[in-house]
Amino acid sequence: MFETALSAADLIFLAKGAGITIVVTAISVVIGTVLGILFGVLRVQLGPILSAPLTLFLDIFRSVPLLIQLVLANSFIGMVLKLQLSGFFVACMVLSLYTSAYCAELVRGGIDAVPGITRRAARSLGMSWAQDMRYIVLPLATRVALPSWIGLALGVMKDSALVYVVQVTELLKSTQILITRLQEPLFLLLICGAFYFIISFPLARFGGYLEKRSSND
Amino acid sequence: MKMLTLTAAFVAATGIAGVAHADKLDDIIASGTLRCAVVLDFPPMGMRDENNVPIGFDVDYCNDLAKALGVTAEIVETPFPERIPALMSGRVDVGVASTSDTLERAKTVGFSIPYFAFEMAVTANEKSGITSFDSMKGHTVGAVAGTFEAIALEKQVNEWGEGEFRPYQTQADVFLALSQGQLEATVSTSTVAMANVKTGNFPGISVVGKAPFDTDYVALFANRADYGLLNYLNLFVNQQIRTGRYAELYEKWVGGDLPTLTVPNAYR
Amino acid sequence: MFDYTFQWNQVLVRLPKMLDGALVTMEVAVLSMLIGITLAIILTILRLSGSRPLKAVATGWIEIARNTPALFQIYMAHFGVASFGIHFSPFVSLLIGITFNNAGYLAENFRGALKAIPDTQARAGRSLGMSQIQAFGYIILPQMLRISFLPMTNQMVWAILMTSLGVTVGMNSDLYGVTQDLNALTFRTFELFAIAGVIFYVITKFITLSARIIASRLFRY
Numbered sequence: 001m002f003e004t005a006l007s008a009a010d011l012i013f014l015a016k017g018a019g020i021t022i023v024v025t026a027i028s029v030v031i032g033t034v035l036g037i038l039f040g041v042l043r044v045q046l047g048p049i050l051s052a053p054l055t056l057f058l059d060i061f062r063s064v065p066l067l068i069q070l071v072l073a074n075s076f077i078g079m080v081l082k083l084q085l086s087g088f089f090v091a092c093m094v095l096s097l098y099t100s101a102y103c104a105e106l107v108r109g110g111i112d113a114v115p116g117i118t119r120r121a122a123r124s125l126g127m128s129w130a131q132d133m134r135y136i137v138l139p140l141a142t143r144v145a146l147p148s149w150i151g152l153a154l155g156v157m158k159d160s161a162l163v164y165v166v167q168v169t170e171l172l173k174s175t176q177i178l179i180t181r182l183q184e185p186l187f188l189l190l191i192c193g194a195f196y197f198i199i200s201f202p203l204a205r206f207g208g209y210l211e212k213r214s215s216n217d
Numbered sequence: 218m219k220m221l222t223l224t225a226a227f228v229a230a231t232g233i234a235g236v237a238h239a240d241k242l243d244d245i246i247a248s249g250t251l252r253c254a255v256v257l258d259f260p261p262m263g264m265r266d267e268n269n270v271p272i273g274f275d276v277d278y279c280n281d282l283a284k285a286l287g288v289t290a291e292i293v294e295t296p297f298p299e300r301i302p303a304l305m306s307g308r309v310d311v312g313v314a315s316t317s318d319t320l321e322r323a324k325t326v327g328f329s330i331p332y333f334a335f336e337m338a339v340t341a342n343e344k345s346g347i348t349s350f351d352s353m354k355g356h357t358v359g360a361v362a363g364t365f366e367a368i369a370l371e372k373q374v375n376e377w378g379e380g381e382f383r384p385y386q387t388q389a390d391v392f393l394a395l396s397q398g399q400l401e402a403t404v405s406t407s408t409v410a411m412a413n414v415k416t417g418n419f420p421g422i423s424v425v426g427k428a429p430f431d432t433d434y435v436a437l438f439a440n441r442a443d444y445g446l447l448n449y450l451n452l453f454v455n456q457q458i459r460t461g462r463y464a465e466l467y468e469k470w471v472g473g474d475l476p477t478l479t480v481p482n483a484y485r
Numbered sequence: 486m487f488d489y490t491f492q493w494n495q496v497l498v499r500l501p502k503m504l505d506g507a508l509v510t511m512e513v514a515v516l517s518m519l520i521g522i523t524l525a526i527i528l529t530i531l532r533l534s535g536s537r538p539l540k541a542v543a544t545g546w547i548e549i550a551r552n553t554p555a556l557f558q559i560y561m562a563h564f565g566v567a568s569f570g571i572h573f574s575p576f577v578s579l580l581i582g583i584t585f586n587n588a589g590y591l592a593e594n595f596r597g598a599l600k601a602i603p604d605t606q607a608r609a610g611r612s613l614g615m616s617q618i619q620a621f622g623y624i625i626l627p628q629m630l631r632i633s634f635l636p637m638t639n640q641m642v643w644a645i646l647m648t649s650l651g652v653t654v655g656m657n658s659d660l661y662g663v664t665q666d667l668n669a670l671t672f673r674t675f676e677l678f679a680i681a682g683v684i685f686y687v688i689t690k691f692i693t694l695s696a697r698i699i700a701s702r703l704f705r706y
Binding site: 297298302305321322324325326359362364367368381382383386390397399 | 575
């Protein structure tokens with residue numbers, strides 16, 4: 001089973017794919033989180049009725065398969081708007097919005113988890129809204145939302161396997177290219193799976209540890 | 218009054234001149250790069266060498282086209298189902314991707330004259346006992362999603378009313394499934410079938426015969442409205458044949474009898 | 486503004502085919518959830534069992550399901566296991582892939598839910614003369630499923646979305662597969678996938694809303 005035609009060049013090729021996976025994930029998670037916090041706070045501040053259009057918009061990203069989101073964004077930008085954007089750009093854009101939709105939910109949940117009485121106490125101590133947000137809500141909400149956020153970031157990394165449809169050669173696609181040439185599906189798939197696992201598993205464990213710690217005290 | 222008409226005519230004339238865009242052909246020459254959609258798991262038309270660099274008939278063809286235009290070629294790998302979306306989304310300028318010029322597709326993209334022609338062959342897993350096209354009846358067969366042969370084969374399976382048709386995303390997946398025994402037979406272009414069987418990567422499969430489908434003429438494609446580019450592509454294909462480059466590339470990648478690209482008793 | 490001509494007609498005449506595909510998508514998702522929940526309960530029991538090897542199997546399953554892409558799991562269920570001479574049809578491969586994923590995530594949810602149920606309840610059950618299995622089945626399990634109801638709804642939505650990955654293993658009867666086939670035929674990419682997106686949206690909304698209604702009926706106190 002371990003007699004393989006896999007060469008050093010092929011390993012570098014796989015590593016490049018893994019690099020793309022990480023870069024796409026990192027960009028999308030950073031932008032998606034910033035947007036997600038913005039959207040989440042907006043939704044809480046505006047209330048359910050005023051924020052309905054935003055809620056509906058974000059809901060689409062959680063209710064339509066990512067594969068379809070990518071295909072649609074790609075064909076809309078290129079065919080209808082006739083913009084010349086790279087597949088990499090489209091992939092990051094869609095994944096960022098996708099991340100922000102889930103992140104907004106986490107932020108909203110986190111803010112809701114801060115007891116209203118605590119916030120009123122802060123305001124009655126003379127804190128402004130911004131101070132209340134900065135010193136009371138942010139630390140408490142972060143504690144609630146952080147473990148789920150780590151889960152979300154890892155989810156985005158795994159979902160980034162789908163950006164192959166917009167011609168971005170990430171890890172899984174690189175693996176498929178090598179399978180085409182070397183015809184060793186099981187061996188190559190195991191390498192690919194191991195890579196995802198090695199990145200995802202420790203972080204997931206760390207998230208679990210944070211969750212445990214915050215629920216104990 | 219006469220003055221007014223003249224002015225109007227002048228405005229109209231400049232207006233029209235102003236609207237006329239630079240042709241796609243000009244854009245390509247100006248940008249210095251020709252981006253070709255090529256399918257890279259379709260040996261010998263498109264594949265990768267041991268350094269994972271694209272090679273094959275279609276890759277050479279794209280390079281020739283770029284040379285003729287005086288620009289550098291950029292090969293954009295596109296799986297079969299993504300070829301047209303890649304063009305429509307402006308990710309590539311032209312498709313050199315062994316694309317059958319069907320009338321249904323021509324409603325959306327513009328095709329050049331054919332630059333290659335495929336015969337369809339049946340490749341079977343030796344354990345299946347399939348020996349010809351007709352003996353595929355009742356078996357599990359497959360082809361690459363979105364190709365000429367997949368559309369024809371699916372129709373045939375439905376006509377037979379038994380057996381199963383499975384489309385896979387790539388040619389490699391089809392042959393992988395075939396050698397694993399998940400598929401019992403496939404219909405593919407004979408050049409691709411020969412090339413895959415010859416690699417020895419897929420034990421236990423062999424080409425068992427021809428499929429009675431029409432010859433599959435494949436053409437270069439570009440946006441439907443880019444007449445300047447399409448005209449250029451037509452002339453380019455013609456020149457490739459005239460100069461013997463077509464025969465040369467055919468010998469290099471495929472070998473054997475050179476398929477004719479003209480249809481008897483037709484104008485084009 | 487746009488010089489792209491939308492041709493919705495070409496897509497609308499093919500809508501019945503897409504709706505047939507939507508039914509297959511629902512079928513895969515529902516089956517994968519039913520089997521997935523059963524397996525997740527078994528995994529949870531294995532985790533609670535004292536046996537080390539059984540625990541290792543359960544933990545391994547859950548961690549692989551949660552730490553690798555679903556696309557990878559489905560691809561593995563088709564092309565990976567075939568290296569051992571085991572063949573599954575695209576439908577079964579997709580079902581196995583999604584079920585494997587569902588079971589892993591649900592088992593993790595169940596673990597979280599178990600923490601919310603005090604140990605004393607099981608002990609109270611035991612002291613009433615229930616066997617260990619009875620105590621789990623009558624006291625712990627119903628509460629666990631109730632607490633996990635919302636995560637289960639989310640997983641159901643994910644199962645629906647995951648069916649779109651079936652095309653990589655040769656599936657063409659589900660909604661995404663049908664859409665892709667039609668795309669190969671007509672090349673009306675945007676129109677086709679926009680309609681498919683709307684259908685997916687309606688399905689997932691239908692699921693979340695009906696789950697909310699069921700929840701309000703079942704868990705009224």
